[in-house]
Amino acid sequence: MKFYFALLLMGLLTQNFVLAKFLGICPFLGVSKKLDTSAGMSAAVVLVMVLATAVTWPINEFLLEKYDLAYLQTIVFILVIAALVQLIEIVMKKYLKPLYKALGIYLPLITTNCAVLGVVILNVDNGYNYPQSLVNSFAAGLGFGLAMIMFAGVRGRIEHNDIPKFLEGLPITLIAAALVSLSFLGFTGIIEGMGLM
Amino acid sequence: MNPVLLAVLLVGGIGVAAGLLLAVASKVFAVPVNEKEEGVNEILPGANCGGCGYSGCSGYAAALASGEVTDCSKCVAGGDETAQALGEYLGLAAGSVEKSCAVVFCQGTPENSAPKMEYRGDMTCASAMKLYGGAKTCAYSCVGYGDCVKACPFDAISIVNTVAVVDKNKCRACGRCAAACPKRIIDLVPVSQTGALVMCKNSDKGAAAKKACVTACIGCGKCMKVCEANAITVKNFLASVDRTKCTGCGKCAEACPDHCIIMR
Numbered sequence: 264m265k266f267y268f269a270l271l272l273m274g275l276l277t278q279n280f281v282l283a284k285f286l287g288i289c290p291f292l293g294v295s296k297k298l299d300t301s302a303g304m305s306a307a308v309v310l311v312m313v314l315a316t317a318v319t320w321p322i323n324e325f326l327l328e329k330y331d332l333a334y335l336q337t338i339v340f341i342l343v344i345a346a347l348v349q350l351i352e353i354v355m356k357k358y359l360k361p362l363y364k365a366l367g368i369y370l371p372l373i374t375t376n377c378a379v380l381g382v383v384i385l386n387v388d389n390g391y392n393y394p395q396s397l398v399n400s401f402a403a404g405l406g407f408g409l410a411m412i413m414f415a416g417v418r419g420r421i422e423h424n425d426i427p428k429f430l431e432g433l434p435i436t437l438i439a440a441a442l443v444s445l446s447f448l449g450f451t452g453i454i455e456g457m458g459l460m
Numbered sequence: 461m462n463p464v465l466l467a468v469l470l471v472g473g474i475g476v477a478a479g480l481l482l483a484v485a486s487k488v489f490a491v492p493v494n495e496k497e498e499g500v501n502e503i504l505p506g507a508n509c510g511g512c513g514y515s516g517c518s519g520y521a522a523a524l525a526s527g528e529v530t531d532c533s534k535c536v537a538g539g540d541e542t543a544q545a546l547g548e549y550l551g552l553a554a555g556s557v558e559k560s561c562a563v564v565f566c567q568g569t570p571e572n573s574a575p576k577m578e579y580r581g582d583m584t585c586a587s588a589m590k591l592y593g594g595a596k597t598c599a600y601s602c603v604g605y606g607d608c609v610k611a612c613p614f615d616a617i618s619i620v621n622t623v624a625v626v627d628k629n630k631c632r633a634c635g636r637c638a639a640a641c642p643k644r645i646i647d648l649v650p651v652s653q654t655g656a657l658v659m660c661k662n663s664d665k666g667a668a669a670k671k672a673c674v675t676a677c678i679g680c681g682k683c684m685k686v687c688e689a690n691a692i693t694v695k696n697f698l699a700s701v702d703r704t705k706c707t708g709c710g711k712c713a714e715a716c717p718d719h720c721i722i723m724r
Contacts, residue, residue, distance in 0.1 A: 322474075326470060327470075330466055330470070331463070332463075332466065332467055332470060335467055335470065335471060338471060339470075339471060339474060342471070342474055342475055342478060343474065343478065345478075346478035346479075346481065346482060349482050350481065350482060350485055353482070353485045353486055353489050354485065354489055356489070356491050357489040357490075357491055358489075423582050423587055424582070425581070425582070
């Protein structure tokens, strides 16, 4: 139980995918302009991360590892995730129309999101078992959401400020992202400090 | 087995399996697309202005195609032509579109309403409004930083001498500007009804309104007295014209001491 809690804390704070591991920066900068779009993107990422882990972990364990083909992880995982996202989209369109409309373009966009690929590969690299992998993916998704939603607030403030001309747009956004990331350094050591690991 | 062959077979196998799965899923979970909806969508102008009251053209198209709505004259951007095309396509009575135009109820140019400060913030009406209601003396005046200009999908609004002006020929009365205006001084006025318009939204007492702007409505009631059609009422020190009663005689505009009534 303690370990799962540690995984959650790590995904949210110390090993935050966006702010500490710098994965998934493209959607982080691209769709964090407004709170509602960033919330939609985050929800889609949580969903896809967990489902992708649920599918790729057994593939890795029972196909790749068994036949010494671990070097194929990246390409196989990309293939599986892309197909999975398409499948989710088709099923969702049929049975969960409101959710499909709410997630909209973000769902197909996630196919090429490196954070999703990152989390499934890290699960394998860290040697997590099946439930641990699922919890870790969920935590990573939540961490992504936390970073997105926080940063949407930051960007809202930036927009209503007098920014020097040469910093307008992406430059000031990147600087702000760096500062937010820096602030997350403050969480370093809490896992060890709480005796969770 | 040869490791290379195994790898090729595995990746190929997963690819084929995923492809088959998707092919089957797309058949099993296929969502019937309403052909009518697509047809309607093509007729609609595609401006997504929201003037019909739906989230966009596709929203209105879905409502029309499903038979939920039978009124095909809701598209203000397309006007009569679109209504007729829709009526023909769907076999409904076309009806006519009440053509309206947005009007900015303000004449607060710097000559009329002097600036009370030098504003150096974010140049949007919404931000300026938060700082003592904008730079002009009159708290009801057009801020003039163009939130409505940005909101207009038809490029119909321009800022002339710090007051927003709507181009009647371009305006399609979707109402986005009215929603974007933080002062709520833009209204949609039907084009078919000609008559008097009170170009002011200042509901302060006469003396205060007069100090704020030379052309403010001070609520003196002179227009009300001269109006033979009883079309004018004064409420909260602000005259308003009932355009269904207005005959367009123009006497109120002559009588108004502040020249804040115009005829059109």
